[in-house]
Amino acid sequence: MAVRAVLCVLLGLHCSVFCSPVPRVSVCGYESCPATKPKMLNVHLVPHTHDDVGWLKTVDQYYYGGRNDIQHAGVQYILDSVVAALQKDPARRFIYVETAFFYRWWKQQNPSTRRVVTQLVEQGRLEFINGGWCMSDEATTHYSAVIDQMTLGLRFLNDTFGECGRPRVAWHIDPFGHAREHASLFAQMGFDGFFFGRLDYQDKARRMKAREMEMVWRASQSLKPPAADLFTGVLPNGYNPPPGFCWDQSCSDAPVQDDPDLDDYNVDMLVATFLNIASAQAQVYKTNHIVMTMGSDFQYENANLWYKNMDKLIRYVNAQQANGSVVNVLYSTPSCYLQELHLANLTWPLKTDDFFPYADDAHDFWTGYFTSRPALKRYERLSNSLLQTCNQLEVLGGAKSRSGPFGEGHSDTMKRAMAVAQHHDAVSGTERQHVAYDYAKRLATGWAHCQVLVRNSLAVLSGSDVPRVFCENLNISVCPLTEGSKKFSMNVYNPLARVVTWSVRLPVNGTSYSVTDSNGKEMDSQVIPVSKATQDLRRDRGYAKYELVFEVQAPPMGYTTYSVTLLKAHPARAPTTPKAPASMQNKYLKVTFDPATGLLSGLTNLETQQSIQLTQNFYWYNASGGDAESRQASGAYIFRPNSSTPISINQNPNISTLQNSVVQEVRQQFSPWVSQVVRLYNGSRELELEWTVGPVPVADGLGKEVITRLDSNISSAGYFYTDSNGREVMERRKDYRPTWDLKQTEPIAGNYYPINSRAFIKDGRNQMTVVTDRSQGVSSIYNGSLEIMLHRRLLHDDVRGVEEPLSEPGEFADGLVVRGRLLVMLTPPETAADMHRPLAQGMVLQPMLSFQEGALPRNAKLEFSGLQAALPPAVHLLTVSQWSNDSVLLRLEHQYESSESKTYSLPVTVNLQKLFSTLEIVGVSEMSLGANQWKEDMKRLQWKPSTGDDMKPVGGGLGDPTPWEITLQPMEIRTFLLRVQRR
Numbered sequence: 010m011a012v013r014a015v016l017c018v019l020l021g022l023h024c025s026v027f028c029s030p031v032p033r034v035s036v037c038g039y040e041s042c043p044a045t046k047p048k049m050l051n052v053h054l055v056p057h058t059h060d061d062v063g064w065l066k067t068v069d070q071y072y073y074g075g076r077n078d079i080q081h082a083g084v085q086y087i088l089d090s091v092v093a094a095l096q097k098d099p100a101r102r103f104i105y106v107e108t109a110f111f112y113r114w115w116k117q118q119n120p121s122t123r124r125v126v127t128q129l130v131e132q133g134r135l136e137f138i139n140g141g142w143c144m145s146d147e148a149t150t151h152y153s154a155v156i157d158q159m160t161l162g163l164r165f166l167n168d169t170f171g172e173c174g175r176p177r178v179a180w181h182i183d184p185f186g187h188a189r190e191h192a193s194l195f196a197q198m199g200f201d202g203f204f205f206g207r208l209d210y211q212d213k214a215r216r217m218k219a220r221e222m223e224m225v226w227r228a229s230q231s232l233k234p235p236a237a238d239l240f241t242g243v244l245p246n247g248y249n250p251p252p253g254f255c256w257d258q259s260c261s262d263a264p265v266q267d268d269p270d271l272d273d274y275n276v277d278m279l280v281a282t283f284l285n286i287a288s289a290q291a292q293v294y295k296t297n298h299i300v301m302t303m304g305s306d307f308q309y310e311n312a313n314l315w316y317k318n319m320d321k322l323i324r325y326v327n328a329q330q331a332n333g334s335v336v337n338v339l340y341s342t343p344s345c346y347l348q349e350l351h352l353a354n355l356t357w358p359l360k361t362d363d364f365f366p367y368a369d370d371a372h373d374f375w376t377g378y379f380t381s382r383p384a385l386k387r388y389e390r391l392s393n394s395l396l397q398t399c400n401q402l403e404v405l406g407g408a409k410s411r412s413g414p415f416g417e418g419h420s421d422t423m424k425r426a427m428a429v430a431q432h433h434d435a436v437s438g439t440e441r442q443h444v445a446y447d448y449a450k451r452l453a454t455g456w457a458h459c460q461v462l463v464r465n466s467l468a469v470l471s472g473s474d475v476p477r478v479f480c481e482n483l484n485i486s487v488c489p490l491t492e493g494s495k496k497f498s499m500n501v502y503n504p505l506a507r508v509v510t511w512s513v514r515l516p517v518n519g520t521s522y523s524v525t526d527s528n529g530k531e532m533d534s535q536v537i538p539v540s541k542a543t544q545d546l547r548r549d550r551g552y553a554k555y556e557l558v559f560e561v562q563a564p565p566m567g568y569t570t571y572s573v574t575l576l577k578a579h580p581a582r583a584p585t586t587p588k589a590p591a592s593m594q595n596k597y598l599k600v601t602f603d604p605a606t607g608l609l610s611g612l613t614n615l616e617t618q619q620s621i622q623l624t625q626n627f628y629w630y631n632a633s634g635g636d637a638e639s640r641q642a643s644g645a646y647i648f649r650p651n652s653s654t655p656i657s658i659n660q661n662p663n664i665s666t667l668q669n670s671v672v673q674e675v676r677q678q679f680s681p682w683v684s685q686v687v688r689l690y691n692g693s694r695e696l697e698l699e700w701t702v703g704p705v706p707v708a709d710g711l712g713k714e715v716i717t718r719l720d721s722n723i724s725s726a727g728y729f730y731t732d733s734n735g736r737e738v739m740e741r742r743k744d745y746r747p748t749w750d751l752k753q754t755e756p757i758a759g760n761y762y763p764i765n766s767r768a769f770i771k772d773g774r775n776q777m778t779v780v781t782d783r784s785q786g787v788s789s790i791y792n793g794s795l796e797i798m799l800h801r802r803l804l805h806d807d808v809r810g811v812e813e814p815l816s817e818p819g820e821f822a823d824g825l826v827v828r829g830r831l832l833v834m835l836t837p838p839e840t841a842a843d844m845h846r847p848l849a850q851g852m853v854l855q856p857m858l859s860f861q862e863g864a865l866p867r868n869a870k871l872e873f874s875g876l877q878a879a880l881p882p883a884v885h886l887l888t889v890s891q892w893s894n895d896s897v898l899l900r901l902e903h904q905y906e907s908s909e910s911k912t913y914s915l916p917v918t919v920n921l922q923k924l925f926s927t928l929e930i931v932g933v934s935e936m937s938l939g940a941n942q943w944k945e946d947m948k949r950l951q952w953k954p955s956t957g958d959d960m961k962p963v964g965g966g967l968g969d970p971t972p973w974e975i976t977l978q979p980m981e982i983r984t985f986l987l988r989v990q991r992r
């Protein structure tokens with residue numbers, strides 16, 4: 010303090026904040042919490058605002074308060090107003106949650122405002138809670154992107170405010186159901202507790218009765234407790250104030266009118282009402298502390314209204330203590346409330362399942378958004394893949410990757426766009442159409458900036474600055490370079506830490522090509538005709554007649570190069586035949602078809618000699634528009650079919666077949682708007698189902714929710730399995746919830762669950778696993794059956810605020826067409842994970858292709874790996890990202906659960922010094938998962954569950970042989986900051 014005072018004098022600064030007469034000490038965190046009264050019921054008022062990072066308006070419109078005709082909301086005014094109101098009284102508190110907004114605001118503040126805000130933060134009066142860039146959706150996000158978005162927000166807070174900016178509490182007051190993996194990630198990020206607002210209404214009723222609104226969530230079946238234990242609290246009233254006490258400018262409750270001489274004096278009435286509400290609430294919670302959320306969506310634009318009335322409420326309610334009242338009201342924060350719960354030293358019920366699906370009434374299941382906006386969901390997933398590649402190439406290419414032969418490139422735009430896209434109205438698909446376009450536009454700008462970086466980096470690594478193009482429309486067979494070129498090369502960059510084999514299909518117009526790998530070895534390649542379905546889908550965006558198909562293999566965290574040359578020869582090609590083969594097979598898999606219909610009829614794993622009957626088809630549920638039982642319609646959030654029997658589209662699709670040495674395809678056209686390719690590559694152990702759905706016709710006045718259903722003879726007995734945010738697997742059971750007696754009121758929608766990467770069914774002998782390319786809704790309604798919702802087009806709004814029917818126009822305004830892939834495999838249950846884990850990671854982090862016209866320079870480096878060797882199969886390279894000029898953030902993940910694989914569910918050790926081929930590691934510090942705390946400083950509050958294992962705290966890093974050799978336990982993620990030098 011003395012030093013600072015002198016500095017102020019020397020610099021002649023006007024700094025009343027810095028040079029205040031009282032010594033300025035930072036007492037943020039739990040020490041800054043207000044005093045409470047141990048013998049009373051303490052009511053913690055938590056002033057807060059819920060600021061969606063895009064929903065009815067774009068994130069920037071919300072920030073500035075633009076387009077107030079759509080919704081009155083302006084976050085910049087909220088922060089201006091709250092900072093002024095907090096300065097007026099040191100007792101006042103506020104929490105802020107969404108760093109995407111705070112970052113925008115902070116950039117624009119002058120030094121004196123920044124000093125004021127810093128002081129408020131350092132005194133715990135303004136507290137950051139959650140602290141990610143956004144409040145992520147929990148059903149449709151993948152853990153890799155969730156960790157990234159939290160890291161981005163938490164890093165800004167630490168860089169700006171240091172330790173006082175570190176949130177203690179995770180706060181997901183609005184997401185529509187809660188994933189166990191999110192809780193696990195929050196625990197690993199060092200959060201002491203977690204609060205949310207929404208849970209199933211039946212669950213809530215039971216918890217209120219049993220006083221189980223607060224619990225310990227054991228969020229991992231693999232990590233040793235308490236590593237993934239998270240204290241979790243259900244808020245009493247969603248995230249709203251109690252009825253009658255909303256004093257925002259957007260509310261119409263009466264203010265505290267406290268002059269007895271004036272009309273409408275209401276203090277006695279308000280105090281009495283408040284005391285009633287408080288004592289009713291205390292009945293359903295366990296301690297003499299309760300919490301009230303004083304705020305809601307975009308509130309506090311005029312903070313004075315809230316604070317002036319809450320000041321009075323506190324004064325008048327507490328004045329009653331003189332008359333014997335035992336209620337004590339105070340300004341507080343979620344962490345201060347949490348601290349009191351911790352001091353209560355109680356045991357708490359243990360929760361081990363999750364909070365899906367979420368229903369807020371008997372016919373109101375929020376299970377539609379698992380699939381809503383399937384194209385945005387896929388684009389978000391692809392963008393994650395590109396971002397990880399971009400991050401890796403930024404590290405591998407060094408400074409020249411950001412400023413090199415192709416200009417200035419960087420990963421920041423993509424990091425922010427991806428972080429915004431994790432918001433619970435972004436990838437969830439529950440935003441307005443114009444906002445969905447805005448999310449996609451941000452991602453597209455991110456791609457452009459990353460692509461410059463990638464071009465620069467690959468130029469450095471390969472020694473060739475021949476211009477490089479990316480073909481983003483390969484899924485509809487469009488790529489101008491390959492279509493027109495007589496000679497080109499293709500770079501395949503693989504972001505995974507193991508060798509990857511992949512099949513590519515490139516649009517071409519020649520009939521015969523020579524394809525050679527980086528050693529000049531000729532590859533087996535085939536030219537096949539572009540399907541009618543693809544031609545219809547791409548319309549006039551491309552004209553390729555053929556696809557060139559071949560298998561590629563790329564080194565770990567590196568690239569290889571293939572050269573393609575047009576040949577003059579016109580080889581005889583096997584024609585397509587207009588009926589299904591009896592079967593197609595390679596050395597791993599045999600797929601049989603019903604000769605009468607051309608539909609799948611069976612699957613055999615030739616390695617394990619196991620076989621199942623398997624049929625597959627497409628159906629649609631007729632979306633309810635509301636009926637006599639309930640007015641609830643299907644919409645962006647809610648799934649509500651008007652019948653439990655879906656409508657079959659066609660039992661006899663048009664069929665064409667082709668078979669060659671590289672690929673075998675059965676092309677099925679079910680209707681003008683549904684088609685599929687059943688595809689078996691020569692080298693693959695899984696069957697690919699490439700589906701194309703849309704434009705979904707709605708001229709008949711019926712909204713449609715399109716599913717594909719796989720029906721097998723597996724005796725699944727009502728059980729099925731879904732992943733949680735792409736990581737651990739959850740067991741599901743039809744018409745059943747593990748923690749309460751379910752009264753099932755929607756036999757279809759009430760059995761849907763989110764998947765991010767996979768689902769499976771099994772019996773003692775067979776497991777059928779389906780790996781998906783984006784987040785979707787899934788269920789198993791019949792024994793042996795698995796259904797996946799692919800696309801939805803609806804005619805009604807579902808009355809959850811979005812006020813738009815979910816009917817995406819698509820590029821040609823006649824309805825969105827979506828194409829995607831499912832990978833199906835059949836294995837014994839014991840070895841299924843050995844296959845679906847790497848396959849799913851490969852679907853998430855897929856190779857990036859780039860193309861160069863003509864021949865490459867003779868000295869170009871055709872193959873490169875950033876690793877000295879592939880990592881062990883159990884280890885996933887989750888993050889490699891430049892942190893500062895000489896440091897790199899590294900995350901290594903054990904990608905198996907503790908008991909799912911005989912081969913891989915074992916601890917595995919990696920030597921960091923032997924990791925990279927071009928970087929030498931000169932220093933290592935371990936961090937929390939969110940990278941905002943050193944691991945050694947991470948000390949979380951410990952909580953006692955009423956049942957469950959003994960709670961001996963265990964650190965990460967158990968049993969590292971040396972500081973350089975780190976051991977990963979099943980499902981463990983370890984985060985390191987590496988200081989590096991180029992070799």
Ligand SMILES: *[C@@H]1O[C@H](CO)[C@@H](O)[C@H](O)[C@H]1NC(C)=O
Nearest residue numbers: 351352353354355356357953
């Ligand atoms: C907390 O409760 C346990 C019994 O469950 C008791 O042994 C312990 O002393 C208590 N701790 C404090 C700080 O009161």
Ligand SMILES: *[C@@H]1O[C@H](CO)[C@@H](O)[C@H](O)[C@H]1NC(C)=O
Nearest residue numbers: 167168170171940941942943
């Ligand atoms: C947090 O930020 C401070 C500077 O504000 C820095 O010194 C510290 O290393 C950061 N902590 C972590 C874990 O990055």
Ligand SMILES: [Zn+2]
Nearest residue numbers: 059061183433
């Ligand atoms: Zn929200």
